[in-house]
């Protein structure tokens with residue numbers, strides 16, 4: 001197991017190294033998607049941005065299906081005949097990219113309502129994948145059309161209009177629920193529509209999700225809303241993309257970065273409203289099933305407020321009230337000698353305590369010790385576990401700080417990149433205007449080029465590459481946390 005963990009860690013380090021060598025070349029980098037530079041021509045391509053980020057510069061005027069327009073733009077391949085882009089989105093979103101020439105004006109459509117596909121949430125995400133995760137050319141422009149054509153019904157949250165609204169709770173979305181394979185997070189369920197779109201965008205993690213049957217009502221953890229940018233969804237998708245990068249490099253599905261982030265960032269109450277958080281607003285199962293949901297066992301998170309029982313002669317063996325009631329008291333009642341060494345009155349410990357008796361493993365150790373009366377065996381197991389627990393706490397704290405610092409540095413680089421992008425785009429659009437182009441009705445002239453009208457994004461690219469590298473390093477640190485936690489769970493908990 002240790003060898004395996006080490007190998008993974010080495011491989012990830014190599015990924016980081018390769019990225020370092022690539023930095024400065026190519027557009028963007030193969031790494032976690034970059035947020036759209038505010039106000040730039042790629043605005044509409046981006047992941048929905050957290051909080052205060054400005055919306056896409058040009059909102060799509062054809063988000064609702066409409067009849068009568070004859071100026072739709074699409075792809076020449078007849079397989080993607082149903083893919084339609086309005087001239088406004090073409091000009092603001094696609095024209096500034098290397099994919100501009102892949103589009104053609106379409107023949108007048110039949111008299112049916114048509115919606116602009118570039119206004120769809122997942123198509124925007126596919127655009128971001130193309131722009132930031134395609135150094136090796138594994139995707140082509142058909143990705144947009146394929147994602148637009150995913151037929152998974154609509155996410156129950158697609159029509160939410162703000163973070164003030166609770167997630168939509170449904171008995172069953174059109175095609176069922178999914179969770180992360182092998183490592184499900186209690187309460188983290190995603191509807192089939194969202195999963196199928198993610199699988200199309202990022203085939204490297206297509207096998208990272210598994211269908212799950214839920215007993216009651218639930219909600220999708222993602223909010224792919226056409227009406228506003230959901231910050232938590234954007235954050236989760238950033239980790240989804242990080243997992244796709246790791247999976248592509250390792251040649252197998254690797255979801256640990258997302259799992260680790262979700263573990264450390266349980267859903268907040270939506271809207272910040274005062275009152276009782278209803279489970280529907282927290283995302284996931286209606287029945288919240290945190291193991292410590294009774295609030296009595298702190299497990300391995302030190303608590304200064306809960307109370308614990310200690311054992312005479314083995315003070316490291318701290319047991320919370322809940323686990324005492326479950327395990328020790330019945331033994332005391334039956335006159336088990338070791339159980340009688342426990343202090344029956346619980347007390348809080350000002351420096352904090354962790355519970356040493358919640359896991360199956362330690363309950364087995366306790367059984368063994370009571371059946372043989374071997375206090376020495378118990379002492380040894382408890383002290384081994386304590387040492388590992390301290391090691392894990394120190395390691396995760398250190399890695400968390402490291403990851404936070406790296407992410408902070410990445411944000412600074414991205415901010416600089418966004419500024420550089422704005423400057424280049426402004427310069428280019430000034431040049432374009434001087435050359436007398438850039439007006440919407442000229443959109444069907446696809447093949448002209450304008451000297452100096454093409455923005456020079458090399459500085460932006462370099463800064464974005466640096467940001468990507470920092471984020472990959474942060475993801476590596478988070479991956480190490482996840483691996484340390486896995487090791488703890490497997491061997492020591």
Ligand SMILES: [Zn+2]
Nearest residue numbers: 060086089116
């Ligand atoms: Zn549009």
Ligand SMILES: [Zn+2]
Nearest residue numbers: 155191194220
């Ligand atoms: Zn969904």
Ligand SMILES: [Zn+2]
Nearest residue numbers: 297320323355
């Ligand atoms: Zn406990």
